[in-house]
Amino acid sequence: MKFLVSRFNPESDTSPYMQEFEVEVVRGMMLRDALLEIKRHDESFAFRHSCGEGVCGSDGVNVNGTNKLACITPISELTEPVEVRPFPGRPIIRDLVVDMTQFYQQYRAVKPWLVRDDPMPEQEILQSPEERDKLDGLYECILCGCCSTACPSFWWNPEKFHGPQALLTAWRFLADSRDQATDERLDALEGPYKLFRCHTIMNCVDVCPKGLNPTKAIGHIKTLMLKNAV
Amino acid sequence: MSRKASGLKAWAIQRLTAIYIGLFALYLVAVLLFAAPVDFVAWKEWIGGPLVSVMLLLFIVSVLMHAWIGVRDILIDYVHPIAIRASLLGLVAMALVGMGLWAAQALILVRMA
Ligand code: SF4
Numbered sequence: 001m002k003f004l005v006s007r008f009n010p011e012s013d014t015s016p017y018m019q020e021f022e023v024e025v026v027r028g029m030m031l032r033d034a035l036l037e038i039k040r041h042d043e044s045f046a047f048r049h050s051c052g053e054g055v056c057g058s059d060g061v062n063v064n065g066t067n068k069l070a071c072i073t074p075i076s077e078l079t080e081p082v083e084v085r086p087f088p089g090r091p092i093i094r095d096l097v098v099d100m101t102q103f104y105q106q107y108r109a110v111k112p113w114l115v116r117d118d119p120m121p122e123q124e125i126l127q128s129p130e131e132r133d134k135l136d137g138l139y140e141c142i143l144c145g146c147c148s149t150a151c152p153s154f155w156w157n158p159e160k161f162h163g164p165q166a167l168l169t170a171w172r173f174l175a176d177s178r179d180q181a182t183d184e185r186l187d188a189l190e191g192p193y194k195l196f197r198c199h200t201i202m203n204c205v206d207v208c209p210k211g212l213n214p215t216k217a218i219g220h221i222k223t224l225m226l227k228n229a230v
Numbered sequence: 231m232s233r234k235a236s237g238l239k240a241w242a243i244q245r246l247t248a249i250y251i252g253l254f255a256l257y258l259v260a261v262l263l264f265a266a267p268v269d270f271v272a273w274k275e276w277i278g279g280p281l282v283s284v285m286l287l288l289f290i291v292s293v294l295m296h297a298w299i300g301v302r303d304i305l306i307d308y309v310h311p312i313a314i315r316a317s318l319l320g321l322v323a324m325a326l327v328g329m330g331l332w333a334a335q336a337l338i339l340v341r342m343a
Contacts, residue, residue: 156307189237192306196237199303225238 057144115181138172147204164204164214171217
């Protein structure tokens with residue numbers, strides 16, 4: 001099967017180019033296996049990967065125009081030639097490896113931890129099953145970055161717009177009954193950039209390999225803000 | 231618009247005005263389809279009536295606010311150099327205010343005619 005992969009070596013190339021590889025496909029092969037096969041042909045080919053089962057979130061790439069995790073993308077679902085590029089909008093470090101610094105900065109900016117004013121109890125903070133259910137569809141995020149790097153609003157303003165991943169996380173803590181910083185969190189999201197650059201394009205929902213819905217989370221944040229404002 | 235208001239407030243106004251614009255457009259289409267004024271006098275009477283005047287005025291204000299927020303969003307997204315963005319915003323603001331005044335003048339003229 002024909003593969004076209006994006007190559008870029010900052011020391012010798014001025015811009016990325018596509019290189020062709022033939023990979024023999026076997027049954028059950030995932031895209032990650034094909035990339036490993038390419039690496040066997042050409043040792044200088046660089047891409048990130050680790051767990052190989054869609055848990056670590058390392059091998060997000062752009063395949064035939066869509067962001068996916070290579071390790072859980074069956075080759076049989078892809079049309080030939082398979083074009084593999086790095087995440088769009090991110091500075092390329094080498095080949096498929098991109099600089100995700102801004103993505104992590106946005107994640108950190110939403111304070112992705114529980115904030116408590118009350119003194120910490122001796123035991124765990126209790127939660128009813130209903131309260132716990134509210135975190136489903138939020139806590140499963142593996143920070144792969146498929147969503148934020150598919151988001152046009154994040155392409156244009158990655159320093160100021162939080163992006164779908166960080167906003168999903170913001171809602172994950174706003175929705176948590178144990179968190180006590182609702183007002184501070186909402187205040188921190190005000191202004192035209194951090195939250196309100198989202199124009200409900202929904203690329204994030206389209207690409208999330210975990211089937212999460214950042215757009216819905218963003219909608220919840222806006223509704224809560226509105227409720228607290230009136 | 232204050233700094234703090236420029237996120238949530240703009241977003242909420244955008245949605246509210248969209249609803250009103252949609253409803254008024256439906257009303258307009260319905261009137262023109264089923265009870266279109268037959269001549270200028272009938273049209274003047276309809277459009278100059280107190281209720282329709284107020285609704286129309288509200289519609290014009292809504293369209294202008296909606297346009298302002300939409301264009302502002304586009305400029306924030308795509309135009310990053312602050313001087314160019316500010317100039318474009320200024321131009322858009324002037325154009326919108328101009329259009330608003332023009333529409334107001336038309337409304338006043340029709341009521342006086
Ligand atoms: S929301 Fe989904 S696509 Fe986005 S970082 Fe988390 S797991 Fe990846």
